[in-house]
Amino acid sequence: xxxxxxxxxxxxxxxxxxxxAGEERGRALGHLETCRECRAxxxxxxxxxxxxxxxxxxxxxxxGFESRTLARLARVARPVVRAPRWRRxxxxxxxxxxxxxxxVGTVWVATRSDRQAADLLTTALQRAxxxxxGVEVLRRPDGTRVGHMAVYLGRPSWIFAIIDDETSVGxxxxxxxDATGAxxxxxxxxxxxxxxxxxxxxxxxxxxxxxxxIPRDGGDPLEARLPSG
Amino acid sequence: xxxxxxxxxxxxxxxxxxxxxxxxVRRFQGRVFGLAVTxxxxxxxxxxxxxxxxxxxxxxxxxxxxxxxxxxxWLLAITRNVALDALRLRRQEPVDPSVLIDLRADSRTEPETxxxxxxxxxxxxxxxxxxxxxxxxxxxxxxxxxxxxxEIGEIERIPLGTAKTRIxxxxxxxxxxxxxxxxx
Ligand SMILES: [Zn+2]
Numbered sequence: 001x002x003x004x005x006x007x008x009x010x011x012x013x014x015x016x017x018x019x020x021a022g023e024e025r026g027r028a029l030g031h032l033e034t035c036r037e038c039r040a041x042x043x044x045x046x047x048x049x050x051x052x053x054x055x056x057x058x059x060x061x062x063x064g065f066e067s068r069t070l071a072r073l074a075r076v077a078r079p080v081v082r083a084p085r086w087r088r089x090x091x092x093x094x095x096x097x098x099x100x101x102x103x104v105g106t107v108w109v110a111t112r113s114d115r116q117a118a119d120l121l122t123t124a125l126q127r128a129x130x131x132x133x134g135v136e137v138l139r140r141p142d143g144t145r146v147g148h149m150a151v152y153l154g155r156p157s158w159i160f161a162i163i164d165d166e167t168s169v170g171x172x173x174x175x176x177x178d179a180t181g182a183x184x185x186x187x188x189x190x191x192x193x194x195x196x197x198x199x200x201x202x203x204x205x206x207x208x209x210x211x212x213x214i215p216r217d218g219g220d221p222l223e224a225r226l227p228s229g
Numbered sequence: 230x231x232x233x234x235x236x237x238x239x240x241x242x243x244x245x246x247x248x249x250x251x252x253x254v255r256r257f258q259g260r261v262f263g264l265a266v267t268x269x270x271x272x273x274x275x276x277x278x279x280x281x282x283x284x285x286x287x288x289x290x291x292x293x294x295x296x297x298x299x300x301x302x303w304l305l306a307i308t309r310n311v312a313l314d315a316l317r318l319r320r321q322e323p324v325d326p327s328v329l330i331d332l333r334a335d336s337r338t339e340p341e342t343x344x345x346x347x348x349x350x351x352x353x354x355x356x357x358x359x360x361x362x363x364x365x366x367x368x369x370x371x372x373x374x375x376x377x378x379x380e381i382g383e384i385e386r387i388p389l390g391t392a393k394t395r396i397x398x399x400x401x402x403x404x405x406x407x408x409x410x411x412x413x
Contacts, residue, residue: 021377047404065258076288
């Protein structure tokens, strides 16, 4: 038991009500780790607080609240429902070998089911005579991760971007960065509400070091860097 | 759905089962919205808060521990957190929370509410009524509006130590009432 027992006893109610603040809160929380007696007291007081909250009068929200709430739930729940996005993408012919990247030791951490899909498609890649296939992290300039980009350099070359949330849905001008840092326009890519979008790149690209997506409606460019060498 | 336990409905919500989710929202929307309105005073903002509460319940359903409490208290704790976040964004004039809560003998609890719940609420209500007014106000301002002892001191124009004592003494008395009801 530390010296803070007395100070914590003074603060138990504020801790239970979650209105304690600052250093005194920090010290008291530290003390609670070691003192069963204080912990039990705060727990009992928190139960009393819960009972107080139950005294708030019930009140029905306006008509349609339930359906509005369920609609919102359905919207945010969708990314979970569509989790095996890789498999969905596999159905797109252009992406027939994207998930193979998961099997060739890139940064992509695949789930087991994705990996199974990847195994299937590794075979496809071997037949495709590609120079490069990888899945790179797609980032904002500040380094925030927004998704992944599958890049295939072969005949033809293509990219497929997959974003983690809905904030980056939209149309992008695509630029390919070569080894000298020069940028080459490579077409337009649209990321749909499903979170993905692909593009076949023009032929005759030199060594590609990065791919940049520039949002048509402004905002941060998204960049995927390819491994050097 | 009507006969399913709160815990079963929460599990259904967590797995995004449409029927359970609808039943869960229907069962608790009155309490969640009621608390949000009590805290915020603004029905439009309270609806946003209530929606956000159900979203968080869905997201964090796995953290619910039936051994540590009931679904309703867990849900109201979330409601309070979301509402207090909203309240901090638009700081309002201090309200005397006693006027927002019906402290008269209970006429509100619906028949289907479990007997235990009704009993506990009634005891806490009676204990609140018996508290000296200044302690009751201090406890309710903290419980509903997240007011700190410092803020209560400023609102009531009393020293910080006095505000702290009012909160502590008041809540300790309420806990006694509550524990009596649990020791049966
Ligand atoms: Zn202690």
